[in-house]
Amino acid sequence: MADKPAVLVEGLSKSFGDTVALAGIDLQIREGTVLGLLGPNGAGKTTAVRVLATLLQPDRGRAEVFGYDVVQQPAQVRTLIGLAGQNAAVDELLTGRQNLRMVGRLYHMPERDVRSRSKALLERFELVDAANRPVRTYSGGMRRRLDLAASLLNRPRVLFLDEPTTGLDPRSRADVWQMIRALVSEGTTLLLTTQYLEEADRLADRISVIDHGRVIAEGTADELKSSTGGQVVEVRVTHAADVDRAAAVLSSIGDADAVTTNDHVATVAAERGVASVAEAAEALRGAQVDVTDLALRRPTLDDVFLDITGRPAEETVSANGDRPGGRRRREQRRKARQ
Amino acid sequence: MTTATAGTSGATDVVGTPRITLGTALSDAATITGRYLTHIVRQPRLLIFSTIQPVMFVLLFVFVFGGALTNSPAIQPYGSYKDFLLPGIFVQTVAFGATQTAIALAEDLNRGVIDRFRSLPMARSAVLLGRTTADLVRGFAVVLIMTVVGLMIGFRPQFLGLLGAIAIVVIFGFAMSWIYAVVGLSVPNSETAQAASFVVTFPLVFASAVFIPPSTMPSWLQVFAENNPITHVAEASRALATGIGGVAEPLLWSLAWIVGLLVVFVPLSVRRYRRMS
Numbered sequence: 037m038a039d040k041p042a043v044l045v046e047g048l049s050k051s052f053g054d055t056v057a058l059a060g061i062d063l064q065i066r067e068g069t070v071l072g073l074l075g076p077n078g079a080g081k082t083t084a085v086r087v088l089a090t091l092l093q094p095d096r097g098r099a100e101v102f103g104y105d106v107v108q109q110p111a112q113v114r115t116l117i118g119l120a121g122q123n124a125a126v127d128e129l130l131t132g133r134q135n136l137r138m139v140g141r142l143y144h145m146p147e148r149d150v151r152s153r154s155k156a157l158l159e160r161f162e163l164v165d166a167a168n169r170p171v172r173t174y175s176g177g178m179r180r181r182l183d184l185a186a187s188l189l190n191r192p193r194v195l196f197l198d199e200p201t202t203g204l205d206p207r208s209r210a211d212v213w214q215m216i217r218a219l220v221s222e223g224t225t226l227l228l229t230t231q232y233l234e235e236a237d238r239l240a241d242r243i244s245v246i247d248h249g250r251v252i253a254e255g256t257a258d259e260l261k262s263s264t265g266g267q268v269v270e271v272r273v274t275h276a277a278d279v280d281r282a283a284a285v286l287s288s289i290g291d292a293d294a295v296t297t298n299d300h301v302a303t304v305a306a307e308r309g310v311a312s313v314a315e316a317a318e319a320l321r322g323a324q325v326d327v328t329d330l331a332l333r334r335p336t337l338d339d340v341f342l343d344i345t346g347r348p349a350e351e352t353v354s355a356n357g358d359r360p361g362g363r364r365r366r367e368q369r370r371k372a373r374q
Numbered sequence: 375m376t377t378a379t380a381g382t383s384g385a386t387d388v389v390g391t392p393r394i395t396l397g398t399a400l401s402d403a404a405t406i407t408g409r410y411l412t413h414i415v416r417q418p419r420l421l422i423f424s425t426i427q428p429v430m431f432v433l434l435f436v437f438v439f440g441g442a443l444t445n446s447p448a449i450q451p452y453g454s455y456k457d458f459l460l461p462g463i464f465v466q467t468v469a470f471g472a473t474q475t476a477i478a479l480a481e482d483l484n485r486g487v488i489d490r491f492r493s494l495p496m497a498r499s500a501v502l503l504g505r506t507t508a509d510l511v512r513g514f515a516v517v518l519i520m521t522v523v524g525l526m527i528g529f530r531p532q533f534l535g536l537l538g539a540i541a542i543v544v545i546f547g548f549a550m551s552w553i554y555a556v557v558g559l560s561v562p563n564s565e566t567a568q569a570a571s572f573v574v575t576f577p578l579v580f581a582s583a584v585f586i587p588p589s590t591m592p593s594w595l596q597v598f599a600e601n602n603p604i605t606h607v608a609e610a611s612r613a614l615a616t617g618i619g620g621v622a623e624p625l626l627w628s629l630a631w632i633v634g635l636l637v638v639f640v641p642l643s644v645r646r647y648r649r650m651s
Binding site: 142272 | 392394398401402405408409412413416417462485486489490491492493494495496502649650651
């Protein structure tokens with residue numbers, strides 16, 4: 037084999053009691069690329085990251101980071117990885133700078149490197165002004181940025197970001213995305229888990245769609261989109277109450293089984309391209325549905341997920357920005373199975 | 375076992391075998407101790423109230439019960455209840471102080487801080503040793519404050535013996551912290567850690583020789599109290615600080631308990647930390 041992958045996962049399985057978190061997944065990440073692990077809450081994304089970060093022992097299968105086995109050689113793996121996101125946390129009572137200094141020391145970096153590296157990362161993540169304030173005074177976005185900075189102290193060869201923007205407001209999310217993109221452009225190898233399709237689409241080179249502990253689709257964003265089929269007609273109605281009527285109209289011009297609705301939006305496969313849009317426009321006018329937007333577009337990863345699993349991906353993101361912790365998530369997963 | 379072979383092109387790396395030496399293990403633990411001590415300083419109100427509490431206990435017991443107890447035959451040899459109480463109540467303070475290890479670890483676990491530590495190439499014992507050492511430092515400081523308050527209200531110890539008493543008490547508190555390390559890593563949250571620790575600690579502290587001599591208790595309770603490690607440490611501390619009664623027996627029992635607790639609970643808690651999921 038010419039290129040040994042930076043991360044290699046084969047047949048990885050893990051159960052918690054009766055709950056199967058991972059049912060044998062395979063993943064590969066080439067050095068310098070970004071793999072997006074995409075799936076809803078409870079799909080097994082976090083469990084996969086926990087195994088790779090040496091936090092959790094798998095039941096079966098193997099996982100390697102740069103050739104080092106995460107179970108047999110965890111000490112080596114830990115020197116190569118950085119971990120941030122919902123699994124790793126920053127200390128609330130220490131200042132931002134103290135947090136970085138502590139992590140640097142625990143990486144056994146020389147004191148001078150710890151200081152210079154902390155300074156550089158605080159600047160890079162725009163935390164200089166807040167560096168000497170306790171983290172409990174930080175906003176959610178600042179915490180994530182500090183968390184990200186801490187995971188980069190040791191210049192990791194591979195970075196695991198577990199849902200780095202879950203619970204953030206749109207602006208903070210955009211900030212974090214911009215910072216992740218900058219890392220990616222520098223060639224950082226990255227495993228990114230997310231339940232946001234847009235996030236995977238924007239940041240990842242390749243995407244593995246995971247559901248119920250299995251990889252159900254794999255490829256680039258483009259490949260996944262084209263596998264779903266061609267373009268769709270999307271109708272955005274003025275009043276949410278009209279969305280079912282819009283869906284009925286779309287059923288009359290295309291495959292009724294492929295019609296989807298979501299809040300204000302209904303879509304159907306555009307089997308005849310622009311002609312389908314014209315038909316839809318005509319039919320909507322006939323049915324007197326108030327429309328704010330009517331478009332022909334390529335499928336999004338939402339459509340991909342729906343196509344593969346028969347249900348939308350983003351269904352369990354809590355609105356208040358609360359991020360479920362590991363234990364609670366396992367409970368949710370358990371309940372979801374019953 | 376897979377090893378990274380140098381001949382393969384692409385992603386191979388030589389990180390060597392990172393060894394955790396005793397030196398790095400201790401420096402990691404010192405970093406963690408620093409973290410927890412910073413927490414104490416960063417929460418001034420918590421610091422004030424948690425310092426007032428043991429002082430309040432000293433004052434309450436001395437002034438509420440002292441009058442009645444000073445003339446009890448078991449207390450009389452000590453001259454005053456203050457001299458009987460102070461070396462004993464030190465043990466109560468460190469025993470309850472040690473429960474902080476359970477609460478802090480459970481909280482760190484829930485917040486994901488432990489996950490970060492476990493993903494770092496640091497010693498597996500460092501978080502636990504760092505936490506229990508922070509308790510030891512805090513326990514030592516609180517016992518010193520209690521001593522000063524005691525001296526102000528008429529506690530008259532033998533000074534050299536007092537140093538020995540404080541040492542044995544504080545080291546016993548450190549050993550107890552390792553029990554709570556196991557508790558903290560085994561319960562789902564800090565509220566449960568607190569409740570569980572209380573259930574363990576309360577009977578040990580009160581059914582002991584800390585406040586009164588066990589000889590006044592009903593016989594079934596006497597059996598428990600006389601074999602309770604807290605009684606041994608309280609009696610050793612009392613004998614050292616006052617010079618009254620034999621030192622050797624309670625001191626040997628205390629050392630045996632300290633060694634026993636460490637031998638059982640240090641490996642148990644480190645194992646738990648290592649295998650946590």
